[in-house]
Amino acid sequence: MNMDVTALQPRLAERSRALDQLLDESEKRWWQQALERLRQSPDANTAAVLSSQCKRHLRDQPVPGAAGWNAIELARALLLAHVLGLQHEVARPALLEQLFQFGDDQEKATLLKALDDLDSEGRCLELALLAGRTSNPQVFAALALDTPYASRHYPERAFHQLVLKALGMGLDAARVIGLAQRQGQPLNQLALDLMDEQLAAGRPVSPSLPRLIAFGLLSPPQREHLAGLFQQQRLPTEWREHLFSN
Template identity: 40%
Template sequence: MAFLPALIAARDPGCAAWLDAALASPPLPGTPAFMRVFAAAGRRLRDAPPPGGDEVPALMALGIATPALWSGPRLLRAALLAAAVEAAGGEAPAGLTSAFRTSDTEERATILQALMLLPDPARFTALAADACRSSVQPVFEAIAGDNGFPAAHLAEPVFNQMVLKAVFTGMPLARIVGLAERTTPALRRMAGDFRSERRAAGRVVPADLDLLLDAPSLDGIPTP
């Protein structure tokens, strides 16, 4: 993906040269060589400005929901990821899963946020579903929040559980990209059951449930 290296070059020509050298023979995801260069990328471009101007709609067109939140290191790591995944071909899902499991929290967040930029992103639904079960909040929020991948590729049961987990953990539902389009009768019933359980136990009902339950019902089924 040429656009990401161009963003790097616009911020730091020296870093662009480093990236070119790293991509001359892209290390495959999950290999020690990849993990070394992926870690090193996090120490570069730390003072670079986030995407702005024409860069924002261009990144949004590629599937990045909130480009203004992307740091320089995240842009650099995404460029490395895209090249490594392309080079890996059919081995990419296994390799990326290995990289994810051996990464630190910030690296994992970058992998999840960059899924939409990878060749044939639907191949990585198993990795995304696993991230939805993470007990590490920044990792969970990296897949659930400000990320177009779940709405585009996750199956309904996985997506619905992700939404309910966001409520449980306090992540604002407004951060879930495509929530309105993916809200189904099943999701509304699950949210209604959760609200009823909280009320019956005398516990506070998260205000974010209003996004799912206080809008006019699309299925004719009243919510509890």
């Protein structure tokens, strides 16, 4: 089978070239040896071993042209892409699940960060839903932030739960891709319920919580409730533009 990364996702080919340009001679030798070893033994065990070796053989440095990726993360993601490219399509979800189970938290986060590139058709939805139950902020952020996978493939209820959990972990909802397209009355009510829970517990309202709310779809009682809280100075001043802009 072809080991060309472009068989899975052209964007990965661009990142692969960026990584090649970054590596020094010693790193390039190891990287080529790693790819050859994976070509000879394209299985989960080999991919997991090589992934664990990335920290020892590659420098931890940002990759120009691959925003948000460092060399170790990108190499691990490319190893995943290469091993998947050597599998029949129907075998890929099970292989990714196996590698997810094998990985440490950093490797799990890398897999989730690259999941939209590795599984553009959403065949690994069950793996993503399982991963979303984690209590590890690094792993959860890789799934929830700066990636369109959840927006493209999650059913409505699961997407809403993902967003609410992100806020509960103190993450920035502005980095949840596709959130605006998922706004509506159900998410409005969930966001207001979360806000009331935070206020009742004496905690500050999550700064990015207004991003969950479609203010134009608020019912009159909901809008009156928010206006009352604002007048009582229980909501941040930033809420004024949402509540009194019309």
